[in-house]
Amino acid sequence: MTTSDVTMPVRRRDGAAVIDLQGDVNGRAEHSLNAAWEEATRTTPDAVVLNFETAGYINSTGIALIVGLLAMARARGISIRAYGLTPHYREIFEITRLADFLAINPDEDSAVRGAEGATHA
Amino acid sequence: MTTLARSFRRRFLGRSTEADRAVRDTEQPVATSHDEQAPVDIAPNDPLLAYLQSASGAVNVEALALDSPALAELKAAGVKLAVPLVSQGELIGVLNLGPRRSEQDYSTDDRKLLDNLAAQAAPALRVGQLVRQQQAEAATRQRFEQELEVARLIQQNFLPKQLPELAGWQVAAYYRPAREVGGDFYDVIPLPDDRIGFVIGDVTDKGVPAALVMAATRSVLRASAQRLVDPGAVLERVNEHLCPDMPEKMFVTCLYGVLEPTTGHFRFANAGHDLPYVKTADGSVELRARGMPLGLMPGMFYEEKEAVLAPGESLLLHSDGVVEAHDPEGAMFGFPRLKEAVARYPGGGELIDRVLTDLREHTGTTAEQEDDITMVTLARSPSAAHPTIGVGPTHQLVEFEVPSAEGNERLALQRVSAIVTPLGLDQARLKRLETAVGEATMNAMEHGNGYRVDQPVTVRVLTEANLVRVQITDLGGGAPERETEEPDIEAKLAGLQRPRGWGLFLIKNMVDEAHETSDGAEHTLELVMHLDDVSAVPDEGGEQ
Numbered sequence: 279m280t281t282s283d284v285t286m287p288v289r290r291r292d293g294a295a296v297i298d299l300q301g302d303v304n305g306r307a308e309h310s311l312n313a314a315w316e317e318a319t320r321t322t323p324d325a326v327v328l329n330f331e332t333a334g335y336i337n338s339t340g341i342a343l344i345v346g347l348l349a350m351a352r353a354r355g356i357s358i359r360a361y362g363l364t365p366h367y368r369e370i371f372e373i374t375r376l377a378d379f380l381a382i383n384p385d386e387d388s389a390v391r392g393a394e395g396a397t398h399a
Numbered sequence: 400m401t402t403l404a405r406s407f408r409r410r411f412l413g414r415s416t417e418a419d420r421a422v423r424d425t426e427q428p429v430a431t432s433h434d435e436q437a438p439v440d441i442a443p444n445d446p447l448l449a450y451l452q453s454a455s456g457a458v459n460v461e462a463l464a465l466d467s468p469a470l471a472e473l474k475a476a477g478v479k480l481a482v483p484l485v486s487q488g489e490l491i492g493v494l495n496l497g498p499r500r501s502e503q504d505y506s507t508d509d510r511k512l513l514d515n516l517a518a519q520a521a522p523a524l525r526v527g528q529l530v531r532q533q534q535a536e537a538a539t540r541q542r543f544e545q546e547l548e549v550a551r552l553i554q555q556n557f558l559p560k561q562l563p564e565l566a567g568w569q570v571a572a573y574y575r576p577a578r579e580v581g582g583d584f585y586d587v588i589p590l591p592d593d594r595i596g597f598v599i600g601d602v603t604d605k606g607v608p609a610a611l612v613m614a615a616t617r618s619v620l621r622a623s624a625q626r627l628v629d630p631g632a633v634l635e636r637v638n639e640h641l642c643p644d645m646p647e648k649m650f651v652t653c654l655y656g657v658l659e660p661t662t663g664h665f666r667f668a669n670a671g672h673d674l675p676y677v678k679t680a681d682g683s684v685e686l687r688a689r690g691m692p693l694g695l696m697p698g699m700f701y702e703e704k705e706a707v708l709a710p711g712e713s714l715l716l717h718s719d720g721v722v723e724a725h726d727p728e729g730a731m732f733g734f735p736r737l738k739e740a741v742a743r744y745p746g747g748g749e750l751i752d753r754v755l756t757d758l759r760e761h762t763g764t765t766a767e768q769e770d771d772i773t774m775v776t777l778a779r780s781p782s783a784a785h786p787t788i789g790v791g792p793t794h795q796l797v798e799f800e801v802p803s804a805e806g807n808e809r810l811a812l813q814r815v816s817a818i819v820t821p822l823g824l825d826q827a828r829l830k831r832l833e834t835a836v837g838e839a840t841m842n843a844m845e846h847g848n849g850y851r852v853d854q855p856v857t858v859r860v861l862t863e864a865n866l867v868r869v870q871i872t873d874l875g876g877g878a879p880e881r882e883t884e885e886p887d888i889e890a891k892l893a894g895l896q897r898p899r900g901w902g903l904f905l906i907k908n909m910v911d912e913a914h915e916t917s918d919g920a921e922h923t924l925e926l927v928m929h930l931d932d933v934s935a936v937p938d939e940g941g942e943q
Contacts, residue, residue, distance in 0.1 A: 302809075304806070305805065306805070335809060335837070337808065337834075337837055337838065337841065338838055338841070338905055339841075341901045341905075342898040342899040342900075342901060343898070345888065345891050345898040346898045348892055349891070349892050349894070349898070352892055365827065366827065366830040366831070369827075369831075370834070370905065373908045374886070374888060374901060374905070375888045375889075376888065
């Protein structure tokens, strides 16, 4: 059971802003994820990279939060990339077509560089 | 010289004890002679007491002027001299003397002689009093120990001589009476159709009275269990039998449950006993059912509940001697710690051993056990599910409830996952089922029950030939149709659809079949996964 919000740290690397998603990505993560997005896009980065390596359970509300980030990114012309997804959540990203709108990379290096190993650019 | 020597009654000094009463009860009148008088009682507030306590020697009674009923009585009895017997500053008796036979007054030498006699007699008298007091106390202790032994014999005679051996189950029990035997008991009752009745109870009070009530309760309960099927009806019958003859201020707490070993169904009712705990894949949960203790008042109703012990789960019945054991600082072991122990430790006999170890650490190894300690565990083997697969009709593995509160879908999906794992579903498909169960439970809590915690979501897991069904039921059967819009991510990104609305879409894409039914009161979503379908998704060894 999710019991509390967690902070989602933002790191800057080679022009990209990396958000380390912590804990469950569900309704309770909304505040911390939006705060991380604000921090990541305070100065426009080349891309925002979502690190799912430290994320836990992702439910449909979490999917909706990521859709919200994609909408904001689209409005500002920022690309979003992701890495660290388990095969199960990668499948969900594909079923929901999230994977059509963000690049899924195998690791952080490729996600920061962009395109390499990604399923979609 | 006539002597009227008697030790007066110690109760006047306000120190009456059981042993003192025993001394008094055994006192016999001094052998009578024609000039021997009856002893004179001195009331505790009589000023004569204080006077004699502080007197330096024999007191001339006739010359004494005090507003004292005892003094008047002494004078009336013809007492001339009163010689206080004082030992270690305490007045323990008075030597009363009548007139000399020579009819002369007592001389100074007489009085000195009497003072010397009193000084030597007082310690000897005190020793005699103490010896008799100790003898009386020893007799009392012996009677008490004999009663406790009787109570122990009664209780142990009524405990099960052996526990049942059930295929796929481990049954273990522990009973240890406190020195002052309490009223704990447990029982295991063979019932028709291979069902087994389990009883745990506690009679208020200790010793022989508690043991006798325990014996009566056990006998009535055994007889009722054979005649009645429902645990609640059994407790009602027992209550009706006990009420007329229950001693004042006594009652019995008791939990009675009936186990169907083949299915794991445990139907139970509770007459105010400490709640049992079930160890599940997610931790431990209490089994609640309402009911007043037995023997308090007639006409009581006992709520019945049912739990299903899934493979790998275990049940602990316990008495308050566990949770109410104190550490040297006075802190109780407590329910939370016991609940945590059930969640953390393996079930069965090992759970009992681990809890006893924790208890010893809590109380200290030298502390005397405060109350009876009783524990009974029923542990279902983790492999018990396998024989049910593919053998014919639908078979329910578990039914449980989840309070409608945000985040609780995790409880449902984790528990279902633990139940389904032994069925052989591959890892990728198990993850899909987990996601579907989580989403379905979330929908049920939100759209069906409006996140009202008092309206739980019911989850059932069933198997039949080569498939598993998970039914998720809420109380929103009369609500409008839910999530009818097919989510389209492009429409969502364009702001034409709200970002949410993925739940049912995910569910339908995660499982082989999904069926919705409503009956106006309840809404059920059934998720189906085929156990032999390994083609849908390759197992990439993924983890959530």
